[in-house]
Amino acid sequence: MSESPNNTNVNFWRRLPLWQKILLGLLLGVLAGALMGEKASMFKPLGDIFISAIKMLIVPLVFSTLVVGITAMRDPQKMGRIGARTIALYLITTAFAIAIGLLASLIFKPGVGLNLTFDSAVEAQQAPSLVQIIVDLVPQNPIDALASGNILQIIVFAIGLGVSLMLIGEKGEPVVRVFESFAEAMYKLTSIVMAFAPFGVFGLIAFVAGNYGLEVLLPLAKVIGVAYLASVVQVLVVYSGLLATLGRLNPVRYLQGSLNALIVAYSTASSSGTLPVSLRCAQRNLGVSEGVSGFVLPVGATINMDGTAIYQGVVAVFIAQLIGFELSMMDYGMIILTGTLASIGTAGVPGAGLIMLSIVLTQIGLPLEALAVVAGVDRILDMARTSVNVAGDLMVTVLVGKSEGELDENIYNTKNVKQTN
Numbered sequence: 001m002s003e004s005p006n007n008t009n010v011n012f013w014r015r016l017p018l019w020q021k022i023l024l025g026l027l028l029g030v031l032a033g034a035l036m037g038e039k040a041s042m043f044k045p046l047g048d049i050f051i052s053a054i055k056m057l058i059v060p061l062v063f064s065t066l067v068v069g070i071t072a073m074r075d076p077q078k079m080g081r082i083g084a085r086t087i088a089l090y091l092i093t094t095a096f097a098i099a100i101g102l103l104a105s106l107i108f109k110p111g112v113g114l115n116l117t118f119d120s121a122v123e124a125q126q127a128p129s130l131v132q133i134i135v136d137l138v139p140q141n142p143i144d145a146l147a148s149g150n151i152l153q154i155i156v157f158a159i160g161l162g163v164s165l166m167l168i169g170e171k172g173e174p175v176v177r178v179f180e181s182f183a184e185a186m187y188k189l190t191s192i193v194m195a196f197a198p199f200g201v202f203g204l205i206a207f208v209a210g211n212y213g214l215e216v217l218l219p220l221a222k223v224i225g226v227a228y229l230a231s232v233v234q235v236l237v238v239y240s241g242l243l244a245t246l247g248r249l250n251p252v253r254y255l256q257g258s259l260n261a262l263i264v265a266y267s268t269a270s271s272s273g274t275l276p277v278s279l280r281c282a283q284r285n286l287g288v289s290e291g292v293s294g295f296v297l298p299v300g301a302t303i304n305m306d307g308t309a310i311y312q313g314v315v316a317v318f319i320a321q322l323i324g325f326e327l328s329m330m331d332y333g334m335i336i337l338t339g340t341l342a343s344i345g346t347a348g349v350p351g352a353g354l355i356m357l358s359i360v361l362t363q364i365g366l367p368l369e370a371l372a373v374v375a376g377v378d379r380i381l382d383m384a385r386t387s388v389n390v391a392g393d394l395m396v397t398v399l400v401g402k403s404e405g406e407l408d409e410n411i412y413n414t415k416n417v418k419q420t421n
């Protein structure tokens with residue numbers, strides 16, 4: 001009996017690996033946006049449902065994975081070592097990012113010769129003080145932290161709980177088993193939500209492509225191009241270089257294994273929202289243990305924002321060029337310092353980096369009104385910086401996993417991305 005065309009279509013779809021389906025969703029989304037213009041907004045609800053569904057996973061997934069990961073380590077000293085390595089690597093990659101952003105803008109001068117006017121005023125933000133960041137880490141009420149989705153506070157509570165469970169040994173076993181089983185269920189739920197990712201990505205990209213026509217993009221094409229170029233350099237040169245030299249690992253596998261997370265980051269512009277997908281990529285495609293990925297990724301999704309740091313560097317110099325403001329060595333130092341702090345304080349949600357940019361501009365005395373110029377295309381810039389933010393987290397996760405002997409190199413080196421279900 002011959003198959004009906006409908007069946008053939010369904011089978012074709014089923015056999016495609018997930019990353020190909022998501023990529024297809026992305027390309028069809030661009031096409032729909034280009035053909036339909038603003039009418040493509042009709043597909044946005046698909047994207048909204050997808051974003052809500054992955055956000056739904058964040059708190060229970062991060063919490064349970066972290067508790068399970070910590071109890072699995074069975075060694076508080078190891079925890080401390082992993083923490084120190086993670087923070088050091090995050091700071092190093094952010095330093096590279098800001099330097100690349102600054103250099104790219106200095107070389108390509110995207111703001112020179114442009115004649116753009118500023119309209120609306122934007123309110124300045126305060127750089128978060130280091131002491132305040134540290135004080136805010138400790139939740140007064142863990143249930144409140146869980147309910148409001150405060151990831152850093154959730155991490156602190158989960159570490160406390162995990163270490164305590166580890167210390168009480170056998171008495172903690174029943175609770176550990178509950179968390180293990182709960183975490184398993186959350187992984188399953190993630191894979192169910194991910195089956196919807198191609199449609200969600202399609203809806204999100206159709207909306208963006210439809211609403212940012214060429215007439216919006218063209219005047220700022222150069223600064224967008226420079227930010228994208230710097231982002232590509234960060235991923236292909238810095239991350240790949242660190243993986244190859246420090247980790248002695250093939251960077252191509254890292255890129256393949258991270259692809260799903262990168263596309264979801266690109267289309268949602270939220271690194272916190274992408275966290276469930278990043279965790280899945282780290283464990284299933286890149287072979288990082290639950291313990292390491294469950295700790296390094298949630299921390300990264302809140303404090304490691306290399307893409308945002310690149311963007312701060314590129315746009316600060318761009319605005320200075322735009323208004324003919326001569327930046328001194330002091331100013332560059334200031335951009336690096338405040339840009340790093342601002343990127344750490346940036347929430348992993350769409351548009352957060354634009355608001356934090358006001359810190360950098362205020363510090364060097366650039367007019368905040370200039371933010372309005374880039375605000376119009378912020379989503380396009382945001383998509384790139386979020387992908388870099390996520391790529392950086394995944395790279396550090398792989399390196400920390402490797403250094404702790406918690407990277408399964410058989411999985412890492414497997415050619416096919418096995419995320420089909």
Ligand code: ASP
Pocket residue numbers: 269270271272305307308346347348349350351352353354382385386389
């Ligand atoms: N949207 C970015 C993220 O979620 C943050 C930013 O706006 O820079 O990682």
